Amino acid sequence: MEQLIAQLNQYNYHYYTLDNPIVSDKEYDRLYDELVALEQDSGIVLPDSPTQRVGGETLSGFEPHRHQARLWSLDKAQDMDSLEAWHQRVLRLINDYNSKNPDKQLPDPSFVVELKFDGLTLNLTYTDGQLVQASTRGNGVMGESILPQVKTIQSVPLTIPYKDGTIEVQGEGIMNLSVLQAYNETAAEPLKNARNAAAGALRNLNPQVTATRKLSAYFYNIGYAESKIFADHQEMLQFLRDNKFKVNPYAEYFSSMDELKAELLRIQERRASLDFLIDGAVVKLTDMRTREVLGYTDKFPRWAVAFKFEAEETSTILESVSWNVGRTGKVTPLARVEAVELAGVTVQNCTLNNIGDIERKNLKHALGARVFIRRSNDVIPEILGKVPDEPEGEEIVFPTTCPACDSELELRGAHLFCNNKLGCKPQIVARLSHFASRDAMDIETFSEKTAEQLYDELEVRDPADLFGLTFEQLVGLNRFGEKKANNLLQALEVSKTRELAAFLNALGIPNTGKTTTRVLADHYRSLEAIMQATPEELVNLPDVGSIVADSIVGFFQDPLQRSSIERMLAHGVAPQVAAEEEKVVNTESVFFGKTVVLTGTLHQLTRDDATAKLEACGAKVTGSVSKKTDLVIAGEKAGSKLTKAEQLGIPVITDENELIRLLNEALGQ
Incomplete structure (x- = not known):
């Protein structure tokens, strides 16, 4: 049995991981059947037997699993400017470290570009060479155990040569597009797209269902190792290959950012020819010591970034247009299209900004016609226009009365508005919800459902009505007990003295x-x-x-x-x-009289706190970078504003600890 397993696993490795079969299907099946017979006769199934991959009994639920090491998300660069901003941050961090550590210099940065697979993240645990656990990413600290499901993936090794303790190997479970096409040719219920097919299969409680999807997986990282240390990224990838993991052959290395950027454009052009979904590329520093020195924010590694590809486009049928009322009374159109896969998701709703947008894009007579749509990253897709030479469809009829309250609409520029501020439910509910929100009156326990209930049952039509509510009115509402009524009244009372x-x-x-x-x-x-x-x-x-x-x-x-x-x-x-008299300005502050722009994410201060402290120091905080700007404070994910500041030669503070030190010094804290 051990000999058969070793032989069959070697054949599987060549077939599923290397895509290079070395034995006929007939010969493989003969050996497989022999192993099955031996297992049935002996009642013994060895841990790395390929017969385990067919899926066992249905599970009652997923068990939580705590990862040995955290699985990090990646910061995103939406364009080349954002990528360059990341690059400049890396250079500053390296230069800062080298200036303070002359005896432990970091090398000049070099980069690797890998494909960003669009599937489900997998975290595999091997102990002494044996696959003992597999889980989803979850929140990065805790995932869900899906070991029986992952064992059905033929390219996942059940045992590996490395036997020195425990390691965690990270990759992406995917469904190849050719496999999806073949599956749908005979499926009673065709699958809509490859990403959902892979994620749904791996989170299916019946591993036999997972097995029918014939998933694959690519591996790209060692997240945890008890005793293994790698010098650089190349060494880590070679370790994965040596241990029979399927590693995508694409991994390009660069020392020049210009060459790297050109390669990203080439990947984007080749994207449609791939047999799997990708939604971008990942750029990483190759040197492991540099990664350790640069470390992490509270969300992302500083040494890696995901470059998100530009929007994808496709065409589909425009089925209908509905009209929705917002907080200000603006009535906006929402398009419903025939379901289509775009950038790895199934799209059915699309943005139409206003009636001017509809006319400008030649969509006035496009109902039932084919239109172009585009999806940019995670934003709701937008309709670009009608496909040329497509026959005209039915007319999109612009409403003359409000779809919610039937009041006459007013056209202001390209937008329609309902002026029934006191009688149009959607805008009143939205206005009440905004009034009570955290950045406004911050009324605790108040939600959109609360706003809707107060509208329906107590005829609340204006924020001022909230302050006239009584305990007797609230306690009589459905799902409002004494405690909830008192809590809301107390929250309203506290909100009266907001800033x-x-x-x-x-x-x-x-x-x-x-x-x-x-x-x-x-x-x-x-x-x-x-x-x-x-x-x-x-x-x-x-x-x-x-x-x-x-x-x-x-x-x-x-x-x-x-x-x-x-x-x-x-x-x-x-x-x-x-x-x-409480508004004391320190004229000796380094910020006094300066025009300052905040950009990116700060982690120790909120944006409002930073603004308040800067203003207390005599600074003027504005929202855009210009020649009049004296200083830019750049947190994580700083993008075009940081780039513009560098182009204009404006001083930049990127170290949040340094910012806090200067603020405290200026404020005498």
């Missing part, structure tokens, strides 16, 4: 967000002053143009909005502003 900037954001002034409302609050320092501001005054504020100024003035001139605000004030709402 003025948060209150302004909660109001939902068109064309404004957190940054603009903060500027308004800091400059005017009272709600009354803001409500009386003129467009001429407002345009002199940072990041406030004429359109935003007109929106602010128009909002506060609206009788409905003024009435709502007055009612809230009557209920005791009192937006807070720090007293002038």
